[in-house]
Amino acid sequence: MSDRKTENKPVNQENIPDAALSRLYKVAATAEPPSALDNAILAAARAEISSASHRAQRPWWQRWAVPFTAFATVVLTVSVTLNVNDEKEAREQAKLRQEMAQAAPQEWPQALPADGPSIVGSSTDDPNMGRTSADVSQQAPSAPTLNELSQPRKQHQKLISASRQSGTAVAKIAEESQKPQRALSAAPITNSPLTHAEPERHAFEKSVSADKAKQTKLQDHATSSAEVAARVVSPPEPASAPTGAPATSSNSGYLQNESASPSTSGANVYSESKVMKAPAASFAGSGASRQMARNSESDVNARSKPADVALKKESALSSSLTEQSDTPRSIEEWLKDLRLLKKQEKTKEFQEAHVAFKRAYPNFKLPEDLR
Amino acid sequence: MHEGMTDEALMLAYRDGDAKAFEALYSRWRGKLYRYLLRQCGNAAYADELYQDIWLKIVNARKGYEVAAKFSTWLFRIAHNRLIDHYRRHARDAIASYEQDEESDFAEAAAAALPAPASEQPETLLERKELAEQLVHHIDALPAAQRETFLLSEEGEMTLEEIANATGVTRETAKSRLRYAVGKLREGLKEVGEARGVR
Numbered sequence: 001m002s003d004r005k006t007e008n009k010p011v012n013q014e015n016i017p018d019a020a021l022s023r024l025y026k027v028a029a030t031a032e033p034p035s036a037l038d039n040a041i042l043a044a045a046r047a048e049i050s051s052a053s054h055r056a057q058r059p060w061w062q063r064w065a066v067p068f069t070a071f072a073t074v075v076l077t078v079s080v081t082l083n084v085n086d087e088k089e090a091r092e093q094a095k096l097r098q099e100m101a102q103a104a105p106q107e108w109p110q111a112l113p114a115d116g117p118s119i120v121g122s123s124t125d126d127p128n129m130g131r132t133s134a135d136v137s138q139q140a141p142s143a144p145t146l147n148e149l150s151q152p153r154k155q156h157q158k159l160i161s162a163s164r165q166s167g168t169a170v171a172k173i174a175e176e177s178q179k180p181q182r183a184l185s186a187a188p189i190t191n192s193p194l195t196h197a198e199p200e201r202h203a204f205e206k207s208v209s210a211d212k213a214k215q216t217k218l219q220d221h222a223t224s225s226a227e228v229a230a231r232v233v234s235p236p237e238p239a240s241a242p243t244g245a246p247a248t249s250s251n252s253g254y255l256q257n258e259s260a261s262p263s264t265s266g267a268n269v270y271s272e273s274k275v276m277k278a279p280a281a282s283f284a285g286s287g288a289s290r291q292m293a294r295n296s297e298s299d300v301n302a303r304s305k306p307a308d309v310a311l312k313k314e315s316a317l318s319s320s321l322t323e324q325s326d327t328p329r330s331i332e333e334w335l336k337d338l339r340l341l342k343k344q345e346k347t348k349e350f351q352e353a354h355v356a357f358k359r360a361y362p363n364f365k366l367p368e369d370l371r
Numbered sequence: 372m373h374e375g376m377t378d379e380a381l382m383l384a385y386r387d388g389d390a391k392a393f394e395a396l397y398s399r400w401r402g403k404l405y406r407y408l409l410r411q412c413g414n415a416a417y418a419d420e421l422y423q424d425i426w427l428k429i430v431n432a433r434k435g436y437e438v439a440a441k442f443s444t445w446l447f448r449i450a451h452n453r454l455i456d457h458y459r460r461h462a463r464d465a466i467a468s469y470e471q472d473e474e475s476d477f478a479e480a481a482a483a484a485l486p487a488p489a490s491e492q493p494e495t496l497l498e499r500k501e502l503a504e505q506l507v508h509h510i511d512a513l514p515a516a517q518r519e520t521f522l523l524s525e526e527g528e529m530t531l532e533e534i535a536n537a538t539g540v541t542r543e544t545a546k547s548r549l550r551y552a553v554g555k556l557r558e559g560l561k562e563v564g565e566a567r568g569v570r
Contacts, residue, residue, distance in 0.1 A: 021553065021556055024502055041423065048430050
C-alpha cells in the first residue's frame with residue numbers, strides 16, 4: 001500500500017527517504033505529549049477566542065470608557081494648573097497695585113514747599129525727612145544748648161571788661177580763664193556733653209573765684225605802689241640827666257634807683273613805675289600793662305606841681321624814646337612827642353625820636369608838619 | 372465536520388473564532404511535533420517546555436494568520452527556531468552540525484555509499500520492534516542537522532523544498548543532510564541485520 005506520504009513525495013533516484021526506514025521508524029515513533037499539556041494548550045486556545053469575543057461584544061461606551069477617562073484627567077489637570085497660575089498672577093498684581101496706592105499718597109506731602117512748620121515724617125526710612133533744621137537741632141538730645149554753652153562765655157566777657165578797668169593782672173587772669181572754655185568748645189559733642197561739660201564748668205568757676213581773689217590782691221598792690229610813688233617826689237632835674245640814666249634796666253632798676261642821686265629822681269619815679277610794670281608784666285598782656293603804667297604815671301603826675309610836671313614829662317619822654325621798652329608805644333604818643341620836640345626846637349632829640357618812630361612803625365606815613 | 376478540512380482551513384476557522392477547528396488541527400499535529408522535539412532534545416522535560424511554547428505562539432498568532440505557506444511548514448519553522456534557541460542555551464555543540472557545510476565531500480561520499488534498501492521481508496513483530504529501537508538509537512546518534520532533516524521528512528511529511536524553507540537553508544543543503552542521515556541509518560541497520568545473520 002502506498003501511504004499518503006510516499007505519494008506526495010517526489011520520486012528520486014536516491015530513494016530517499018527510504019520506505020523501509022519510514023515504516024520501521026513508524027513502529028518506533030510512539031511517544032505522545034502528556035495530557036496536561038494538551039489541556040493547557042486547548043484551554044489557552046479557547047481563552048483566546050473568548051476574550052476576543054468579549055471585547056467585541058462590549059458596547060462602544062464601555063470600550064471607550066478607559067481612553068476617555070484618561071483624556072478627561074489630563075484636561076482637568078492642565079486646566080486646574082492654568083487656573084491656579086492665573087489666580088496667582090492676579091493676586092500679585094492686586095498686591096502691587098495696593099502697594100503703589102499706599103505709597104503714592106505718602107509721597108505727595110513731601111513734594112510741597114517747606115513754608116510751614118516741620119512736617120512729621122512718614123514710615124520712610126529717613127527719620128528727619130520733612131523736618132526743619134531748627135526742629136532737628138531742638139529735638140537732638142545729645143547736643144548742648146547754646147544758652148548752656150554761652151553762660152561761661154558771658155561770665156568771661158564780664159571779667160575781661162573788669163580787668164581792663166582795674167589792671168593787667170586781672171586781664172591775665174581772664175586769659176587763663178579762657179583755657180577751660182576753649183577746651184570745652186573744642187571737645188567733641190557726644191551723647192551726653194553736659195556730663196562732660198559740667199566738671200569743666202565747675203573747674204572754670206573755681207578758677208574764676210581764684211582769679212577774683214588775685215585781682216583784689218593786685219589792686220591792693222597797685223594802690224600801695226602808687227602811694228609809694230607819690231611819697232618819692234623830687235625837684236625838677238635838667239633834661240640831660242635822664243639821658244645818662246641807664247636805658248636797659250628793668251627789673252634791676254629798683255635797686256639802682258634807690259641809690260641814685262636826687263638829680264635822677266625823675267628817672268627814679270619813672271623807674272619806680274617800671275618796677276611796678278615789671279611784676280605786672282608777668283601777669284598781663286602788653287596792652288593791659290601799658291594801661292597800668294599810664295594809670296600809675298597819671299596818678300603820680302596829678303600829685304606833683306605843674307612845673308615839675310613838665311620836667312617829669314621830659315624825662316619820661318627821653319627815657320622812653322631811647323629805651324627799648326617791653327611794651328611798644330602807640331602812634332599817637334609818638335606823634336605827640338615828636339610835635340613837642342619840634343615845638344621846643346630840639347632838633348637832635350627830634351631826629352632821634354624820628355628814627356625810633358620809623359623803626360617802630362616803618363610803614364606809617366608821618367604828617368607834613370612832622371616831616 | 373473538520374476532518375475533510377485542510378490544515379490551513381482549520382487555522383483560518385480558528386482565527387475566525389472556531390475553537391473546535393483548532394482542536395482538530397491540534398489533534399493532527401500534536402504527536403508529530405512532540406516526537407520531533409523529543410528526538411531533537413533527547414530530554415522529555417525540555418521537549419514539554421518547547422512543545423507548549425510553540426503551541427502558545429500558534430494560539431497568539433491566531434488574529435494575524437494568513438495563508439502564506441503550508442501549515443506544517445509554518446508550524447515546524449516555529450519549532451526549528453525555538454529549538455535553535457534551546458541549543459544556544461543548553462547544547463551549544465549541537466549548533467555546530469547546523470553550521471557545517473552540507474555540501475561537503477563527506478556528505479556526497481556518504482550519499483554515494485548509500486546502501487541499497489533492504490528487501491522487504493516479513494520479520495516477526497518482535498524483530499521489528501527491536502529494529503525500530505535500534506533505528507531510534509541510530510537516529511539519536513545522527514548530527515542535529517541531519518537528524519532534523521530526517522525527522523522533518525518523516526514526521527512533518529515535508530518535501531525537500533519545504534524542509535529547506537522551514538530550516539532556512541537551500542534545497543541542496545536539505546538534500547545533503549537527508550541523504551547523509553538516510554545513509555547512516557541504513558548502515559546501522561545493515562550491521563544489525565548482519566549480526567542477526569551471524570546468529
